[in-house]
Amino acid sequence: MRLLMLGGTEFVGRAVTDAALGRGWDVTVFHRGRHPAPGGVRTLTGDRTAGAVGLAALAGGTWDLVVDTWSGAPSAVRDAARALAGRAGHFSYVSSRSVYGHPAPAGLPEDGPLVGGASPDAGPDVPYALAKRGGELAALDAFGDRALLARAGLILGPGENIGRLPWWLNRIARGGPVIAPGPPDAGLQYIDARDLAAWLLDAAEKGLGGAYNTVSHPGHTTMGALLDHCVRVTGSDAELRWTEPQVLLAAGVEPWTGLPVWLPAGEDYDFLHRGDVTKAHAAGLRCRPVGETVADTWAWIRDLGGAVPHRPDRPAVGLDARTEAKLLGAPGSA
Numbered sequence: 001m002r003l004l005m006l007g008g009t010e011f012v013g014r015a016v017t018d019a020a021l022g023r024g025w026d027v028t029v030f031h032r033g034r035h036p037a038p039g040g041v042r043t044l045t046g047d048r049t050a051g052a053v054g055l056a057a058l059a060g061g062t063w064d065l066v067v068d069t070w071s072g073a074p075s076a077v078r079d080a081a082r083a084l085a086g087r088a089g090h091f092s093y094v095s096s097r098s099v100y101g102h103p104a105p106a107g108l109p110e111d112g113p114l115v116g117g118a119s120p121d122a123g124p125d126v127p128y129a130l131a132k133r134g135g136e137l138a139a140l141d142a143f144g145d146r147a148l149l150a151r152a153g154l155i156l157g158p159g160e161n162i163g164r165l166p167w168w169l170n171r172i173a174r175g176g177p178v179i180a181p182g183p184p185d186a187g188l189q190y191i192d193a194r195d196l197a198a199w200l201l202d203a204a205e206k207g208l209g210g211a212y213n214t215v216s217h218p219g220h221t222t223m224g225a226l227l228d229h230c231v232r233v234t235g236s237d238a239e240l241r242w243t244e245p246q247v248l249l250a251a252g253v254e255p256w257t258g259l260p261v262w263l264p265a266g267e268d269y270d271f272l273h274r275g276d277v278t279k280a281h282a283a284g285l286r287c288r289p290v291g292e293t294v295a296d297t298w299a300w301i302r303d304l305g306g307a308v309p310h311r312p313d314r315p316a317v318g319l320d321a322r323t324e325a326k327l328l329g330a331p332g333s334a
Contacts, residue, residue, distance in 0.1 A: 074134025081142035164260035184224025
């Protein structure tokens with residue numbers, strides 16, 4: 001198989017590139033040159049935000065599969081997909097379950113209501129959900145049933161440049177009492193970037209098209225198990241202080257960002273952690289145990305010396321030390 005990876009140097013794109021190389025595929029990486037490409041690939045350099053001029057390096061060549069993880073202006077997906085439609089067999093776009101209209105109930109399948117107002121012609125600075133839906137429309141317009149839309153949710157694993165699991169690992173590694181958002185038995189739904197990558201390649205080989213919710217089954221792990229594994233792999237003396245959601249919310253802690261991964265019970269939790277994934281798992285999606293994801297992410301962080309990369313277009317995550325200290329002294333954390 002001949003793969004053209006649009007990006008391919010960080011997180012999900014890098015996971016796809018590594019997985020393809022591991023299968024012996026012929027891999028071409030098209031990127032802006034801001035980060036080194038992995039060894040063993042052919043490298044093309046360009047800037048998708050510069051229109052046709054920025055795509056000049058893609059003027060020649062044919063591929064069996066194109067994978068695109070773009071999260072910015074949908075017009076960048078549109079331009080690349082149109083340029084490649086006649087020279088690539090399949091186009092896989094890593095989208096997001098954020099494309100569903102809000103509020104989205106638990107158990108929502110792929111044919112659920114989608115956000116309105118998205119356009120494949122939109123430029124930068126559109127909201128994330130509209131950007132991803134616009135990217136989907138661009139892929140479908142150019143490739144039709146040869147386009148696969150992988151609607152991921154929470155993505156974890158080595159290489160994560162959003163900071164969620166790395167924040168927990170680094171905080172727990174420092175030891176001492178740690179605010180943990182209860183309840184510990186709250187189920188989590190996510191995917192390891194490497195499992196997403198493997199499924200994308202498998203799906204392309206099978207010629208799958210259309211939309212798939214690509215995360216684990218609900219309750220694949222729990223908040224308690226995730227943080228317990230963080231304590232175990234770091235070998236720290238951290239003491240998890242499980243704290244009631246109402247205490248955290250009253251203290252102004254932002255779910256999802258202040259304490260990464262955590263969402264209190266309600267609409268957002270039902271959507272992010274209780275989605276219907278029947279279709280993707282029937283099509284072969286498999287998710288590794290949480291302990292493996294945590295251990296491998298910690299090994300990656302240690303290899304980097306603790307300083308993990310962070311996407312400049314995403315806000316920093318994690319609880320500040322002052323707020324945590326106040327919470328540790330408040331009723332409700334034990």
